[in-house]
Amino acid sequence: MTQVWPLAFGFAVIVFSGVGASAYTRPPPGRILTVKSSESDSQPQQVRISIANSDQMRISWITKDKNLPSLVEYGKTPGVYDSSASGESTSYRFFFYTSGNIHHVEIGPLDANTTYYYRYYDILLLAGDLSYADSQQPLWDSFALLVQPQASRRPWMVTQGNHEIESLFPIFRIHPFAAYNARWRMPFEQSSSTSNLFYSFDAAGGEAHVLMLGSYAEYGVKSQQYKWLKADLAMLDRRKTPWLLAIVHAPWYNTNDAHQREGEGMRKNVEKLLFDAKVDIVFGGHVHAYERFVSLV
Structure with a gap:
């Protein structure tokens, strides 16, 4: 016996029944099970x-x-x-x-x-302003509990933002970055840095070098951060490491009204080092508005 089943596109499916089939009747198919993932776009x-x-x-x-x-x-x-x-x-x-x-x-x-x-290889790069605890320390615990499902499964590489300063006396900066430095220890010693506020690391099997810079650490030409960055870039072989990335919190270029020119001091001191090293991309945070610039060279 032949049966013809019409389809929505006007085609036909022809099914030939077997000869001498057993008395077994296949049960109807169960319901279709659809599973949706709640993982991030970068999660394998x-x-x-x-x-x-x-x-x-x-x-x-x-x-x-x-x-x-x-x-x-x-x-x-x-x-x-x-x-x-x-x-x-x-x-x-x-x-x-x-x-x-x-x-x-x-x-x-x-x-x-x-x-x-x-x-x-799956890394999250976070350009500062982690928990917004702003000196309310229990909020650091809440933040860590909320991000634990993701932060425990792939590396989170962070730098500090202005909300990590947490100084009750902004003029004197009493105990700044206490919670940040205690909770989020980054590989600054492994990259010969003197501070947890700025460091570097290799990624993608050594094909990428990532600079995590400190917008709220000293950055003048005589500062520890400037000297470290200059030495770090001098050791880089771009033939072996074709990608160079830099992360800062306060962006150096920004057309949004918010936080205008807050990164200007760092830009004046540090930009030439990155330009001469032919950095591929610089990521910034702080402004809460997406913006990107195309290289002019």
Whole structure:
């Protein structure tokens, strides 16, 4: 017996029944289960592993953000990822559906009968003004509890904003940054910095160098921050590290009425160092308005 089922697009599906089929009747399909993700656009999702070769494995995952690198770090000890591999990403469209960015990375060669640990590269860069506690210290606890699901799963790299100063006496700045320095310890010592308020680190397997600068630390040409930044940039080999990023809180250029020229002093002292080093992009915060500028060179 042949049955024809009309479809919305005017096509027809022809189904041929089998001969001598058993008396078993297939039950009707259950309800369609739709699962929506509440993760951030950069969070890896739908992670899966497959065999790529006799001594290689393929790690695949999807991100909503289409600008993230396809990079996996791995190693034989938990927390020690001394090897890395880059791969490729793709996406596709099917009628009205557009997929996320689908990443595929092959890792190896791998040793037989060995357990490996791996991670994807996913970092949050935060340009200051974390909790807005403004000296109300219990709000730091509330903030940390709220962000724990995300902050415990990927690195949060932060710099300070004006709301982290928390001085009850702004003129004398009694105990500034006490909560920030105690709670959010960054790798300043590893980058030869003298203060938790400014530091640098490498990302994306060494292909990117990130400068976390302090808008509210001293930045004059005789300051510790200026001397550190000059030395840090001098050690950078752009042939090995093609990407250079800088993060500040108070933007150096801003057409919004709010916070006009608050970053001007730092710009006058520091901008030439970044310009000569051919920095690729500078991120700023503070203004609460999105704005971007295209390079003129």
